[in-house]
Amino acid sequence: MSFMSRNTLTRLVMPAALMFTLTLAACGKPAEAPLPWKVIDAPTLRAMMASDKDLLVFNTMSEIECLDHRIPGTKCLACEEIEKNVTLLPADKNRDLVFYCESAQCYRSCRGAGAAVKAGYTQVHVLDRGMPAWKQAGYSMETVERIPRGSIPSVRAADLSRMIAERKDLLLVDLRSESSYREGHVEGAVNFPLYRLSRNYAEIPMDRTLVLLDDRGFRTFLAGSYLEMKGYKVMRLFGGMQAWQEMAAGK
Amino acid sequence: MESMKLTARKRRCGLPAGWLLAAAIALVCLPSAAPAAQDCQFCHDEPLYRVDFSRSIHAGNGCTSCHTGITDIEKHRDGREKPAPVNCGICHQEIAKEYLDNFHYIQEDFRCSDCHRDIHAIKPVDRKKIKIATIEKCTECHGNADYTASGHGEAVLRGNQDAAACSDCHGLHNTRVFHTSLEQYPAEAREFYTQKCKHCHADSVMMARNNLSDKMVAYYEGTYHGKVQELGYPAPVAGCGDCHTRHNILPKEDPRSSINPANLEANCGRCHSGFHPRFLSYQAHPDYTDRQKYPALYVTFLFMGGLLVGTLAFFWFHTVLWWRKVYWENDRMEREGILPPSVAATGEGLQQVERFSVKYRIMHVLLVLSFFTLVLTGFPLKYAGAAWAGTITQLWGGAHMAGLFHRGAAFVLIVGMAYVTWESLKFLFPRGKGRTGWLGRLLGPDSLFPNLKDLQDLKGMFLWFFNRGEAPKFDRWTYWEKFDFLAVFWGMFAIGGSGILLWKPEWSSWLVPGWVMNIAALVHSEEALLAALFIFTIHFFNTHFIPNKFPMDRLIFTGTYRIEELKEQRPLEYERLVAEGRLESMKRGHPGIPLKLISATFGLGSLLLGLMLTVLILWSLLFA
Numbered sequence: 001m002s003f004m005s006r007n008t009l010t011r012l013v014m015p016a017a018l019m020f021t022l023t024l025a026a027c028g029k030p031a032e033a034p035l036p037w038k039v040i041d042a043p044t045l046r047a048m049m050a051s052d053k054d055l056l057v058f059n060t061m062s063e064i065e066c067l068d069h070r071i072p073g074t075k076c077l078a079c080e081e082i083e084k085n086v087t088l089l090p091a092d093k094n095r096d097l098v099f100y101c102e103s104a105q106c107y108r109s110c111r112g113a114g115a116a117v118k119a120g121y122t123q124v125h126v127l128d129r130g131m132p133a134w135k136q137a138g139y140s141m142e143t144v145e146r147i148p149r150g151s152i153p154s155v156r157a158a159d160l161s162r163m164i165a166e167r168k169d170l171l172l173v174d175l176r177s178e179s180s181y182r183e184g185h186v187e188g189a190v191n192f193p194l195y196r197l198s199r200n201y202a203e204i205p206m207d208r209t210l211v212l213l214d215d216r217g218f219r220t221f222l223a224g225s226y227l228e229m230k231g232y233k234v235m236r237l238f239g240g241m242q243a244w245q246e247m248a249a250g251k
Numbered sequence: 252m253e254s255m256k257l258t259a260r261k262r263r264c265g266l267p268a269g270w271l272l273a274a275a276i277a278l279v280c281l282p283s284a285a286p287a288a289q290d291c292q293f294c295h296d297e298p299l300y301r302v303d304f305s306r307s308i309h310a311g312n313g314c315t316s317c318h319t320g321i322t323d324i325e326k327h328r329d330g331r332e333k334p335a336p337v338n339c340g341i342c343h344q345e346i347a348k349e350y351l352d353n354f355h356y357i358q359e360d361f362r363c364s365d366c367h368r369d370i371h372a373i374k375p376v377d378r379k380k381i382k383i384a385t386i387e388k389c390t391e392c393h394g395n396a397d398y399t400a401s402g403h404g405e406a407v408l409r410g411n412q413d414a415a416a417c418s419d420c421h422g423l424h425n426t427r428v429f430h431t432s433l434e435q436y437p438a439e440a441r442e443f444y445t446q447k448c449k450h451c452h453a454d455s456v457m458m459a460r461n462n463l464s465d466k467m468v469a470y471y472e473g474t475y476h477g478k479v480q481e482l483g484y485p486a487p488v489a490g491c492g493d494c495h496t497r498h499n500i501l502p503k504e505d506p507r508s509s510i511n512p513a514n515l516e517a518n519c520g521r522c523h524s525g526f527h528p529r530f531l532s533y534q535a536h537p538d539y540t541d542r543q544k545y546p547a548l549y550v551t552f553l554f555m556g557g558l559l560v561g562t563l564a565f566f567w568f569h570t571v572l573w574w575r576k577v578y579w580e581n582d583r584m585e586r587e588g589i590l591p592p593s594v595a596a597t598g599e600g601l602q603q604v605e606r607f608s609v610k611y612r613i614m615h616v617l618l619v620l621s622f623f624t625l626v627l628t629g630f631p632l633k634y635a636g637a638a639w640a641g642t643i644t645q646l647w648g649g650a651h652m653a654g655l656f657h658r659g660a661a662f663v664l665i666v667g668m669a670y671v672t673w674e675s676l677k678f679l680f681p682r683g684k685g686r687t688g689w690l691g692r693l694l695g696p697d698s699l700f701p702n703l704k705d706l707q708d709l710k711g712m713f714l715w716f717f718n719r720g721e722a723p724k725f726d727r728w729t730y731w732e733k734f735d736f737l738a739v740f741w742g743m744f745a746i747g748g749s750g751i752l753l754w755k756p757e758w759s760s761w762l763v764p765g766w767v768m769n770i771a772a773l774v775h776s777e778e779a780l781l782a783a784l785f786i787f788t789i790h791f792f793n794t795h796f797i798p799n800k801f802p803m804d805r806l807i808f809t810g811t812y813r814i815e816e817l818k819e820q821r822p823l824e825y826e827r828l829v830a831e832g833r834l835e836s837m838k839r840g841h842p843g844i845p846l847k848l849i850s851a852t853f854g855l856g857s858l859l860l861g862l863m864l865t866v867l868i869l870w871s872l873l874f875a
Contacts, residue, residue: 028368069360132357141360149365149520151391221359221392 036117037124042137057098060112062194072142078195079112086119093120100127152224154238157247171208209233216240286324288313297670303372339363346424354428374423382407382416389417401499420447445490470536478635482650526757533765551770556779566789572716577798593816604837607810615807624660626654634871668743696726705730726823751777787861809842
């Protein structure tokens with residue numbers, strides 16, 4: 001192996017691999033600026049919560065989701081609420097704050113943490129890979145008001161588009177934030193952001209079958225179970241608006 | 252209340268015999284001081300708890316087996332003691348562990364009773380109905396009409412216990428989801444589900460029971476799709492579900508099936524583009540031993556196999572005899588104290604003469620480099636299942652990078668081959684002479700084309716091997732050198748031609764139908780095996796490992812050797828050079844130490860690498 005391996009490795013493979021990696025790094029992701037908050041993993045959060053009783057840990061999901069299941073001893077505060085009114089956070093800007101959400105990408109916890117950093121908080125943390133990581137570590141959860149899981153049928157984007165054309169009794173309910181809804185939505189969909197749904201769901205008419213839409217299809221199930229509990233007839237779009245847009249682009 | 256507690260205690264002391272077993276089970280999970288079921292049913296007196304529960308599979312467990320945290324029934328009644336959340340994992344530990352990875356838990360926080368809704372009345376499920384029950388449960392939410400209409404779903408509902416229910420592919424308590432919104436979706440999901448399909452479809456007993464072939468998996472694994480999939484390609488290559496779709500898996504004859512001839516263009520078109528419709532005659536699971544179904548492939552397989560076995564058998568036989576002769580001969584000379592003239596050379600005999608000009612030496616180095624690159628990138632794909640294949644592929648930076656290097660080296664080799672062809676034409680039709688005397692040059696002593704003398708030499712060598720005569724006297728090129736040279740032409744036709752077709756199969760389909768790709772793949776693979784084994788065993792031996800040259804002959808790298816060696820190895824050429832007065836112009840200085848060192852390093856390195864690859868290849872060939 002003496003000659004060829006050294007040759008292929010050093011002269012061919014390594015530079016090529018390096019270039020490949022550099023290209024990936026350059027094209028795949030924009031150059032990453034250091035995050036303005038600390039990212040902590042689940043065991044670290046658990047240790048912090050055990051040692052610091054005053055630690056403020058925020059679940060940035062909607063109230064419906066947070067009360068259904070959250071990390072024990074944490075508070076419910078949707079990221080939209082923080083962005084709208086940062087005074088909901090404690091006055092002491094040097095307090096340790098932790099934000100987490102229910103996705104491995106931490107999109108919502110980062111929004112919450114971003115708002116806190118912008119408001120001048122210095123000790124901001126985000127739970128790496130969010131609640132899924134907490135659960136996979138085998139740690140327990142806490143339930144305040146559990147929503148009975150319903151049988152919420154899901155429809156594929158293509159089927160939904162056919163159903164919209166055929167059925168008049170459907171009401172498309174877009175659960176995404178106001179801004180996402182404004183950027184673009186399915187024609188005829190009404191916007192009931194999930195973070196406020198527990199307060200204004202009663203405005204949704206009861207005489208139609210609801211089709212719930214969200215970003216990626218992860219959140220409509222629990223929202224659907226909640227609305228079913230409240231007496232609505234509900235369906236959900238499989239894969240959310242992402243699937244809808246992919247279908248629309250594929251046409 | 253006090254009296255009730257007493258009665259309860261009495262009752263507990265006098266357990267009926269039928270409850271003994273239950274008590275034994277309960278002991279495992281039940282804290283001993285907890286109230287018995289009857290105590291709970293005093294208040295919780297709905298029929299579900301009183302009747303259905305006592306008939307359920309959990310009847311042997313007390314209420315507090317699951318609803319833990321109640322130690323005193325009075326405190327509970329007063330609201331001072333509340334049961335802890337139910338944790339089925341206390342008993343069902345394995346499932347609880349699996350469940351931590353379940354998508355329904357991680358993303359939707361499902362708890363056991365969200366699927367096992369009738370938990371208080373739950374009864375053991377008839378083994379034969381589990382699959383149907385699973386489908387019914389999953390489709391409560393997942394309205395996959397295409398699954399329930401498909402081959403698997405339909406068969407399960409008809410009572411087939413082998414057909415896949417939802418959980419056979421997706422897992423039951425460890426349901427994994429490769430969410431379409433995540434980047435790792437295509438590669439990981441394809442790998443995961445392809446393994447699931449293979450698990451059943453390679454099971455010969457199960458397939459035989461269902462009148463299906465268990466060979467489909469092996470045939471697929473023999474194709475480019477299957478091999479790249481096995482190596483772990485980071486970019487798309489067809490796994491099972493890519494062609495057969497995920498849920499709507501139906502036999503070819505069904506017009507709704509993705510592999511129905513009418514749907515093939517769209518099906519293949521999801522990955523391939525720019526192909527002629529005849530591209531679709533490519534066979535995704537070909538069996539080249541099936542003479543009826545794939546006659547062309549069968550004939551190719553026989554031909555390539557015959558060529559491989561025939562060539563190797565003949566030359567290995569030739570090599571062994573040759574080695575035997577030289578070894579014995581050397582032994583005799585050693586005993587008698589005779590030194591070979593080339594070693595004992597003095598004076599004029601030490602003079603170096605040129606055999607290979609710089610140009611040809613460089614070409615040989617390029618050939619060595621491109622050949623090894625091709626072998627090191629191609630064979631991991633040929634033996635994708637072998638452990639070493641993955642290691643080598645990773646060294647290249649993945650199968651995709653290995654593929655790029657393979658094509659790069661192929662390009663170098665093709666250019667080199669074109670140059671050799673050009674040189675050969677120049678040799679035959681030199682400037683000024685044109686076509687006159689080309690036949691004489693073709694069959695002359697400086698030509699690499701075989702002639703009658705080669706046949707005589709071959710015969711002479713065999714006689715010599717068996718001590719029936721002197722070794723034949725060679726001119727500039729021996730018959731085995733001519734074979735090496737011409738074999739590359741054949742090899743380049745076979746392996747290069749098939750390789751170019753496979754380079755961009757969509758474009759090739761404008762020239763040849765898809766089934767030719769199956770043949771091209773077979774030819775490419777078998778010819779590669781022949782070429783690698785030929786070079787690493789026969790060429791290496793004839794040129795380097797023969798006892799009087801062992802461990803290597805540096806001639807191809809330094810370009811010169813002693814006049815005495817020329818006289819010994821190519822006596823006729825020497826005589827010709829002397830007669831034509833050309834010898835003087837071929838004299839060169841002794842190669843310098845740097846050149847010798849580089850030659851030795853490169854040469855020995857290549858030889859060692861080749862031998863190592865031979866071991867790996869033979870290992871995979873014989874034991875994989």
